[in-house]
Amino acid sequence: MNDNLWAELTAIFRETLDDDSITLTESTTAKDVPGWDSITHVLLVVAVEKKFRIKLIASEIQRLQNVGELAALIRSKRA
Protein backbone atom coordinates (compact mmCIF):
# COMPACT_ATOMS: atom_id res chain seq x y z
CA MET A 1 0.00 0.00 0.00
CA ASN A 2 1.13 3.52 -0.70
CA ASP A 3 2.62 4.82 2.57
CA ASN A 4 0.78 8.12 2.34
CA LEU A 5 -2.54 6.38 1.81
CA TRP A 6 -1.76 4.10 4.73
CA ALA A 7 -1.01 7.09 6.97
CA GLU A 8 -4.13 8.91 5.84
CA LEU A 9 -6.32 5.88 6.48
CA THR A 10 -4.81 5.41 9.93
CA ALA A 11 -5.50 9.07 10.71
CA ILE A 12 -9.13 8.66 9.62
CA PHE A 13 -9.60 5.62 11.85
CA ARG A 14 -7.94 7.31 14.81
CA GLU A 15 -10.02 10.47 14.40
CA THR A 16 -13.33 8.67 13.83
CA LEU A 17 -12.83 6.23 16.69
CA ASP A 18 -11.10 8.80 18.91
CA ASP A 19 -8.31 6.33 19.59
CA ASP A 20 -4.70 7.27 18.82
CA SER A 21 -3.50 3.76 19.56
CA ILE A 22 -5.11 2.25 16.46
CA THR A 23 -2.62 0.57 14.16
CA LEU A 24 -3.91 -0.81 10.89
CA THR A 25 -2.66 -3.67 8.78
CA GLU A 26 -3.90 -4.97 5.45
CA SER A 27 -5.81 -7.71 7.28
CA THR A 28 -7.40 -5.52 9.97
CA THR A 29 -11.16 -6.06 10.29
CA ALA A 30 -13.86 -4.58 12.51
CA LYS A 31 -13.30 -7.40 14.99
CA ASP A 32 -9.77 -6.15 15.58
CA VAL A 33 -10.70 -2.56 16.45
CA PRO A 34 -12.69 -1.81 19.62
CA GLY A 35 -15.61 0.48 18.89
CA TRP A 36 -15.79 -0.32 15.17
CA ASP A 37 -19.52 -1.03 15.08
CA SER A 38 -22.09 -0.58 12.31
CA ILE A 39 -22.53 3.13 12.96
CA THR A 40 -18.80 3.75 13.10
CA HIS A 41 -18.45 1.79 9.88
CA VAL A 42 -20.69 4.27 8.06
CA LEU A 43 -18.81 7.18 9.63
CA LEU A 44 -15.53 5.70 8.42
CA VAL A 45 -16.95 5.39 4.90
CA VAL A 46 -18.11 9.00 4.96
CA ALA A 47 -14.73 10.17 6.27
CA VAL A 48 -12.95 8.23 3.52
CA GLU A 49 -15.22 9.79 0.89
CA LYS A 50 -14.46 13.25 2.19
CA LYS A 51 -10.71 12.75 2.54
CA PHE A 52 -10.15 11.11 -0.83
CA ARG A 53 -12.94 12.90 -2.70
CA ILE A 54 -14.47 9.67 -3.92
CA LYS A 55 -17.93 8.13 -3.76
CA LEU A 56 -18.46 4.63 -2.39
CA ILE A 57 -21.69 2.81 -3.10
CA ALA A 58 -23.41 0.33 -0.81
CA SER A 59 -22.54 -2.77 -2.83
CA GLU A 60 -18.85 -1.85 -2.83
CA ILE A 61 -18.87 -1.22 0.90
CA GLN A 62 -20.63 -4.49 1.67
CA ARG A 63 -18.01 -6.50 -0.23
CA LEU A 64 -15.10 -5.15 1.81
CA GLN A 65 -13.50 -7.82 3.99
CA ASN A 66 -10.66 -5.84 5.57
CA VAL A 67 -8.73 -2.58 5.54
CA GLY A 68 -6.51 -3.79 2.73
CA GLU A 69 -9.52 -4.17 0.47
CA LEU A 70 -10.71 -0.72 1.47
CA ALA A 71 -7.33 0.69 0.51
CA ALA A 72 -7.46 -1.12 -2.83
CA LEU A 73 -10.91 0.28 -3.49
CA ILE A 74 -9.70 3.79 -2.70
CA ARG A 75 -6.76 3.34 -5.10
CA SER A 76 -9.05 2.11 -7.85
CA LYS A 77 -11.39 5.07 -7.40
CA ARG A 78 -8.53 7.54 -7.52
CA ALA A 79 -6.89 5.97 -10.55
Place this chain on the structure above:
Amino acid sequence: MPMTFHHVGCLVNDIPAALKLYQHTGLAAGASVPMRVPGQKVQVCFLPAGNDAFIEFVQPDPDNAFLQRMLRKGISYYHVAYLCSDVETCAGDFVRSGAHELNRFHSEAFGGRLCVFLTTPEQLIELIQAA
Protein backbone atom coordinates in the same frame (compact mmCIF):
# COMPACT_ATOMS: atom_id res chain seq x y z
CA MET B 1 -41.23 14.31 -1.37
CA PRO B 2 -43.44 16.00 1.23
CA MET B 3 -41.32 16.72 4.28
CA THR B 4 -41.33 19.45 6.88
CA PHE B 5 -38.69 20.60 9.31
CA HIS B 6 -39.26 19.26 12.82
CA HIS B 7 -36.22 19.82 15.06
CA VAL B 8 -32.52 20.41 15.42
CA GLY B 9 -30.71 18.00 17.72
CA CYS B 10 -28.39 19.42 20.37
CA LEU B 11 -26.03 17.23 22.36
CA VAL B 12 -25.83 18.05 26.05
CA ASN B 13 -24.23 16.52 29.10
CA ASP B 14 -27.27 17.22 31.27
CA ILE B 15 -30.79 18.05 30.08
CA PRO B 16 -31.95 19.95 33.20
CA ALA B 17 -28.81 22.09 33.04
CA ALA B 18 -29.42 22.79 29.35
CA LEU B 19 -33.00 23.85 30.04
CA LYS B 20 -31.80 26.38 32.63
CA LEU B 21 -30.49 28.54 29.81
CA TYR B 22 -34.10 29.01 28.70
CA GLN B 23 -35.67 29.39 32.15
CA HIS B 24 -36.34 33.13 31.78
CA THR B 25 -37.47 33.00 28.17
CA GLY B 26 -40.81 31.32 28.63
CA LEU B 27 -39.81 28.52 26.27
CA ALA B 28 -38.72 26.15 29.04
CA ALA B 29 -42.27 26.00 30.36
CA GLY B 30 -43.29 24.21 27.18
CA ALA B 31 -40.49 21.67 27.26
CA SER B 32 -41.43 18.01 27.19
CA VAL B 33 -40.68 15.73 30.09
CA PRO B 34 -37.26 14.15 29.45
CA MET B 35 -37.75 10.68 27.99
CA ARG B 36 -35.41 7.73 27.78
CA VAL B 37 -34.97 6.19 24.36
CA PRO B 38 -33.27 2.92 25.31
CA GLY B 39 -32.70 1.73 21.77
CA GLN B 40 -30.63 4.83 21.05
CA LYS B 41 -28.96 4.97 24.47
CA VAL B 42 -30.08 8.56 25.04
CA GLN B 43 -32.50 10.74 26.96
CA VAL B 44 -34.28 13.41 24.96
CA CYS B 45 -36.29 16.55 25.71
CA PHE B 46 -38.09 18.70 23.17
CA LEU B 47 -38.09 22.46 23.62
CA PRO B 48 -40.61 24.32 21.44
CA ALA B 49 -38.85 26.87 19.26
CA GLY B 50 -41.87 28.32 17.47
CA ASN B 51 -43.49 27.60 14.11
CA ASP B 52 -44.02 23.93 15.07
CA ALA B 53 -40.26 23.45 15.34
CA PHE B 54 -38.26 22.18 18.30
CA ILE B 55 -34.80 21.94 19.77
CA GLU B 56 -34.16 18.35 20.81
CA PHE B 57 -31.76 18.15 23.72
CA VAL B 58 -30.01 14.80 23.54
CA GLN B 59 -28.19 13.47 26.59
CA PRO B 60 -26.25 10.34 25.61
CA ASP B 61 -25.89 7.43 28.00
CA PRO B 62 -22.33 6.87 29.28
CA ASP B 63 -21.99 3.80 27.06
CA ASN B 64 -23.15 5.59 23.88
CA ALA B 65 -19.69 5.73 22.32
CA PHE B 66 -20.74 7.53 19.14
CA LEU B 67 -22.42 10.49 20.82
CA GLN B 68 -19.98 10.61 23.73
CA ARG B 69 -17.18 11.01 21.18
CA MET B 70 -19.04 13.93 19.60
CA LEU B 71 -19.54 15.54 23.00
CA ARG B 72 -15.83 15.20 23.78
CA LYS B 73 -15.06 16.95 20.51
CA GLY B 74 -17.24 19.86 21.56
CA ILE B 75 -20.02 19.22 19.05
CA SER B 76 -23.41 20.47 20.24
CA TYR B 77 -25.92 21.04 17.41
CA TYR B 78 -25.43 17.95 15.29
CA HIS B 79 -28.50 16.94 13.30
CA VAL B 80 -31.64 18.29 11.67
CA ALA B 81 -34.85 16.29 11.56
CA TYR B 82 -37.78 16.27 9.17
CA LEU B 83 -41.25 14.77 9.33
CA CYS B 84 -41.92 12.75 6.17
CA SER B 85 -45.20 11.52 4.77
CA ASP B 86 -43.28 8.48 3.50
CA VAL B 87 -39.99 8.02 5.32
CA GLU B 88 -38.80 5.20 3.05
CA THR B 89 -39.21 7.34 -0.06
CA CYS B 90 -37.50 10.30 1.59
CA ALA B 91 -34.59 8.12 2.74
CA GLY B 92 -34.22 6.71 -0.76
CA ASP B 93 -34.14 10.19 -2.20
CA PHE B 94 -31.31 11.20 0.14
CA VAL B 95 -29.34 8.03 -0.64
CA ARG B 96 -29.67 8.72 -4.36
CA SER B 97 -28.22 12.15 -3.63
CA GLY B 98 -25.16 10.65 -1.96
CA ALA B 99 -26.10 10.20 1.68
CA HIS B 100 -25.42 6.98 3.59
CA GLU B 101 -28.01 5.42 5.86
CA LEU B 102 -26.58 5.36 9.37
CA ASN B 103 -29.31 3.50 11.21
CA ARG B 104 -33.08 3.08 11.47
CA PHE B 105 -35.24 2.44 14.49
CA HIS B 106 -38.74 2.81 15.88
CA SER B 107 -38.48 5.70 18.33
CA GLU B 108 -40.21 5.87 21.68
CA ALA B 109 -39.97 9.64 21.32
CA PHE B 110 -42.34 9.51 18.33
CA GLY B 111 -44.84 6.90 19.39
CA GLY B 112 -42.88 4.04 17.91
CA ARG B 113 -42.82 5.53 14.43
CA LEU B 114 -39.94 4.72 12.06
CA CYS B 115 -36.95 7.06 12.11
CA VAL B 116 -33.94 6.93 9.79
CA PHE B 117 -30.60 8.67 10.25
CA LEU B 118 -28.57 9.51 7.15
CA THR B 119 -25.16 11.08 6.94
CA THR B 120 -22.87 12.82 4.50
CA PRO B 121 -19.38 14.13 5.26
CA GLU B 122 -20.94 17.32 6.57
CA GLN B 123 -24.56 16.70 7.52
CA LEU B 124 -26.50 14.35 9.77
CA ILE B 125 -30.19 14.10 8.92
CA GLU B 126 -33.02 12.36 10.77
CA LEU B 127 -36.22 11.45 8.98
CA ILE B 128 -39.31 10.74 11.04
CA GLN B 129 -42.41 9.05 9.72
CA ALA B 130 -45.28 11.51 10.09
CA ALA B 131 -48.29 10.38 12.10
